[in-house]
Amino acid sequence: MAIATLQALFAGFIHSRGIGRHFRRLLMLEGLREASRGQALPPALGPTLARAATEPPAALLARLGSQADGLSASQAEAIRERVGPNVVEQDKAPPWWLHLWHCYRTPFDLLLTLLAIVSYVTEDMKATTVIGSMVVLSVAIRFVQERKSNKAADQLKAMVSNTATVLRQAKVELPIAELVPGDVLLLSAGDMIPADCRLLSAKDLFVAQAAMTGESLPVEKFAAHRGTDTANPLDLENIVFMGTNVVSGSATAVVVGTGGTTYFGALAQRVTATDRTVTQFQAGVNQVAWLLIRFMFVMAPLVLFINGFTKGDWTEAFLFAMSIAVGLTPEMLPMIVTSTLAKGAVLLSRRKVIVKRLDAIQNFGAMDVLCTDKTGTLTQDRIFLSRHTDIWGDDSDEVLEAAYLNSHYQTGLKNLLDVAVLEHTEVARALAPAANFRKVDEIPFDFQRRRMSVVVAENDDHHRLICKGAVEEILDVCQQARHGSVDEPLTDELLARVRRVTAALNDDGLRVVAVAAKDLPPTQQAYGVADESGLTLIGYVAFLDPPKSSTRPALQALADHGVKVKVLTGDNERVTAKICREVGLHDEATVLGSDVERMSDAELAQAVEAHAIFAKLTPAHKERIVRTLKANGHVVGFMGDGINDAPALRAADIGISVDSAVDIAKEAADIILLEKSLMVLEEGVVEGRKTFANMLKYIKMTASSNFGNVFSVLVASAFIPFLPMLPMHLLVQNLLYDFSQVAIPFDNVDPELVAQPQQWNPADIGRFMLFLGPVSSVFDIITFMVMAWVFKASTPEHQTLFQSGWFVEGLMTQTLVVHMIRTRRIPFLQSRPGGALMAMTLIIMAIGIFLPMGPLAHYFKLQALPWTYFPILALILLGYMGLTQAMKAFYSRRFGWQ
Incomplete structure (x- = not known):
């Protein structure tokens, strides 16, 4: 019983005074998943979501006081005053009086208070005054220091906030805290779902809601609930939930619940903030605390019995033994830890590094392996379109026009390659013919197919499906290739030549994206993945992203500090290998995603130690590599900024992203860089x-x-x-x-x-x-x-x-x-x-x-x-x-x- 009491006291004084708060958000998603399985929701939430799912869109908008083009600013402000900001209560710091109680509720101060009471009862007012003053001073210094530390941390975190695309009778970007029920949102790949929403329209929308359900695969969502009646809100096919994220596709949605009235918020309020060992930092603090507790259990009883038997005054011996127990208690540990971490966070902020979780700083220092993407980290992140060629490698305006139409009309996540196409200096040549086209439909990008398509109508005469993506994935759906004005069957000989041309471009450090197309009769208005077949390969667009001049010295500085850098990228292995050679990162062989698929856990454990370059990886591959490195005993950092990086960011000991990253990457990260540089990481x-x-x-x-x-x-x-x-x-x-x-x-x-x-x-x-x-x-x-x-x-x-x-x-x-x-x-x-x-x-x-x-x-x-x-x-x-x-x-x- 005594051991349990001491353990509770120790856990309380370590984790209740500022440190514990910084771990809770990390624990919340894991806790939510368990809570969603084992605890009932508030009675009103299930029917509310079910009603929103089955109500006609016009009636739902009317009930929420909204319309198809969203709320006005004044309407939104009035609703926010009534319902409050869109935040989950557990993310808030406790009020000052509760924080003051936490600062006081320690073995040290409780014992001092007991001694002061004993002194008062025995009419020793001098001792009462002195001991009482010590209690006030001890609590005051912790309270002031921790309030300063927490305030500094909150100010840093406030510098990085996720936003949502909202229709407020015009399209605007707003912080998610400002959303209210009735807001109409535009969702696309990479977006965090900022509130509980009813879909009004959806196109090939896939949502990752593993945090809620534990399902590893994304779930497709629709504008209408097509299933049977269900008591489980997670089974509603037209409801998306706060805390999940869009993997692919696009949608419009109306907010039906914010903050504590969301599924996430309701469950979060039921999850007890149990301080489980989830990080290396927290485990270390707990182990040290228990080490000192064990010494306390040996020493304090010895002092009690020796003084009791030798002096005969058991009351004084007891008080003296209690003082010894306090002497072995590192009562300033939470304040020292919090102050040190907060100071580190402030210093890092001056170096353009924003710390979302204070304890991540210690993991930063303990990190011995850094996994990073190639684009924008090793390279300048200023991709430009270098070439647009036919299948033989000759310049082709037809390929530029097709690539432009594809990038221009897609509504999903526009990556740097799309931006490079749209900003290309020669794109004016593609604009004139593009005026004859209108968009019919699109098939959004996903990381399994690694391609995306748009369907356009040319003068309403016929439909044209234009597909662009990774070379191998495009070749998988092509039956012929265009040479000049002639379409030739895609024979094995022609395939070999195509691969030689693209390999030569890769060897020049160019990232190659294949472009294919086919003409269709104007008989359908909706298209899907099955329509990506029987295409004609028309050529390639090749992009250049040269390495940063600072990359080589940064890699050397990290190596000098005992940090191994491993490149994990979805890009082509030839491009990756060339860039890595230019920055001084050498590897005899590049491990491909297909190799990772075939490896057993034991084989992969050896491969991640022996190799530094991994290419053509899926998000699952990246996550598996990170987890394998952790299982090998490394403290692993992962730096990424795309939706394909989110699983690995969550799996790493320390997730690192940038302020320009997609929402889900920033949410999963522990540290946000305002400058995407490895040199900043070394600092x-x-x-x-x-x-x-x-x-x-x-x-x-x-x-x-x-x-x-x-x-x-x-x-x-x-x-x-x-x-x-x-x-x-x-x-x-x-x-x-x-x-x-x-x-x-x-x-x-x-x-x-x-x-x-x-x-x-x-x-x-x-x-x-x-x-x-x-x-x-x-x-x-x-x-x-x-x-x-x-x-x-x-x-x-x-x-x-x-x-x-x-x-x-x-x-x-x-x-x-x-x-x-x-x-x-x-x-x-x-x-x-x-x-x-x-x-x-x-x-x-x-x-x-x-x-x-x-x-x-x-x-x-x-x-x-x-x-x-x-x-x-x-x-x-x-x-x-x-x-x-x-x-x-x-x-x-x-x-x-x-």
């Missing part, structure tokens, strides 16, 4: 490692110092006829020491600590604690002997002098250990601390001497020390620093230094 890696190094300093300092103090207490309790230090002394000393740690987030970090990836290693922390902790105990025991033999403070009548002497020496060694352990080098000489940390050290040491020597001594039950004490103290501190440095050098040679 982020370094900052992440600095952040981790400073967090680790606090944990190692606190663990070793507190363990040494408790070990000293055990020795003193066994041989001294009075308490070696009062509970109040221990708590004041602990509080002052904690205040000295506030500046750790601003400390300097040695270069070698950011040279390689760093990960949590609780076993190393425990070993470090056992090696370095007892060093302070050696000098504590020397202090005991000095106080007993030199100053004759060995009897209960002189216990205050003894306690004052150990109080000062203990605080001095605790404060100095900050500088001894913050570096493996010689402190102050080879590694200088940050200015803020040095200032805090001097201030706390001065306060430590002032308390027994000044007018407040009697409030703290201390007394002035003889001046002859201080030269001896100086010798003790010099000896302590020398022995600690020697032990540190021995430890680093034997076990290394993290």
Whole structure:
């Protein structure tokens, strides 16, 4: 029972004070899926969605006060005032009073409050005042620091917001928080569904709703519900849900529910924000916490029984043992972690890196493999149309015209290739004949077919289906090829020649897109994938995306910091290999998506270690490679900006996207780059490692110092006829020491600590604690002997002098250990601390001497020390620093230094 209680307390104080909030959004989608299976929805939600699904569109719009061209701005504002913003409540920070309670609700402050109550009951008003002041100061500094940290994080996250295309009697882009019921949305491939919506029209619309249902394949949605009556809203074929995303196709939809009235919001309110171990960062914090709890369970009972039996006062022994337990509790850990992460986030923002989840910074530093797409990351992301040729590689205006018509009339996701076609300098030649065409229908792009088609009518005389896409996928649906004005059967010999022409273009670093077409009678108005057959290959459009000049030095910088870069792209292997060679990324063989398909898990585990270039991948391939790298023990980052990257972004330890990415990619990412550059990533890696190094300093300092103090207490309790230090002394000393740690987030970090990836290693922390902790105990025991033999403070009548002497020496060694352990080098000489940390050290040491020597001594039950004490103290501190440095050098040679 005691273990469970302590575990709950520890989890509470770690995760309730700002850290836990940053994990909840990551957990929410996983929790929603479980909740949707096991918990009932609010009674009104199911019928509301069912009614919206079955109501005629005109009647639904009328009921929502809307019309086909959407709401007016004034109508939307009036509705928003009534229903509130389109946000899920669990994403909001708690109110200040609840945050204040969370800051107070810690073992440390609860114990201090208990001691203050005991002092008040026993009419010791001085102790009550002092202890009460400590509670106020302790809570206040955490509250102020965490509010600042959370505010900074919120401001950073606010810089990146997803938008939706809305009809407000004109087409506009609005933040999703501004949507209201009745808004009419335009949806296309790559869009996040920003609210629960009823489809008004849909064309080949496929929606990924795995977050809700666990279905791995996208679900097709229609403008009308064609199925039978169902009690499950997820089975409604014309309802799309907040939190899902459009994989392919296009649609118009009317918003029927926002915020907490959505399926997502309703389930989110029922998901308890249980802090499960979902990231390497959170797992590391929990492991360290439990390591210290185990020491607490051993030490606190020993102190209780030794003092109870030797002193006979079990009440005082109990309070003293509780103080020891608090001394082993790293009560400042959440504040140090949050402050350090927030500082890192602010620094990264100056480098055009927006951190959506604070704990992602630590994963940034721990990352040892970065998987990235090719386009826009290794290359300039300024694709331009270099050539438009017939099947033999000769320039062809017919191919340019067909490519222009395809890109111009498609309504799905226009990628960089479409933009390059539409902005091509020679496109004016295609505009004149294009005036004779009108759009009939389109067959949207998807990542299985890797092609898309539009159907146009030429002078209403006949229909023409124009298809463009990856070369192999286009050849799969072609039966003939056009040479000049003659269409020839696509024989094996001609296929071989086509592949030689496209391979030559690829070898020049050009990305080749094939263009095919066929003429049809004007007898149908709706077309589908089955109509993509019997086509005639008419030629290719080839695009150039040259590598960035900064890519090669950035890859070298990442390699120097222990980060391996692997390219995962859906592009052609020849183009990918050429670009990679130009930027210094070499691989003997490129692994293709078809190879990945054939590999077993064991074979792929070997392949991802041996190879750096993977081409012609589907989204599923990318996700599988990322998960395999994680299973191999790597901390994996994935950088992507397309809808095909979303699964891999979610699977990675740290998802990285850019502000120009599609909605689903930005939503899945942990970090958003305002500049798509690997050099920015290298700076982020370094900052992440600095952040981790400073967090680790606090944990190692606190663990070793507190363990040494408790070990000293055990020795003193066994041989001294009075308490070696009062509970109040221990708590004041602990509080002052904690205040000295506030500046750790601003400390300097040695270069070698950011040279390689760093990960949590609780076993190393425990070993470090056992090696370095007892060093302070050696000098504590020397202090005991000095106080007993030199100053004759060995009897209960002189216990205050003894306690004052150990109080000062203990605080001095605790404060100095900050500088001894913050570096493996010689402190102050080879590694200088940050200015803020040095200032805090001097201030706390001065306060430590002032308390027994000044007018407040009697409030703290201390007394002035003889001046002859201080030269001896100086010798003790010099000896302590020398022995600690020697032990540190021995430890680093034997076990290394993290």
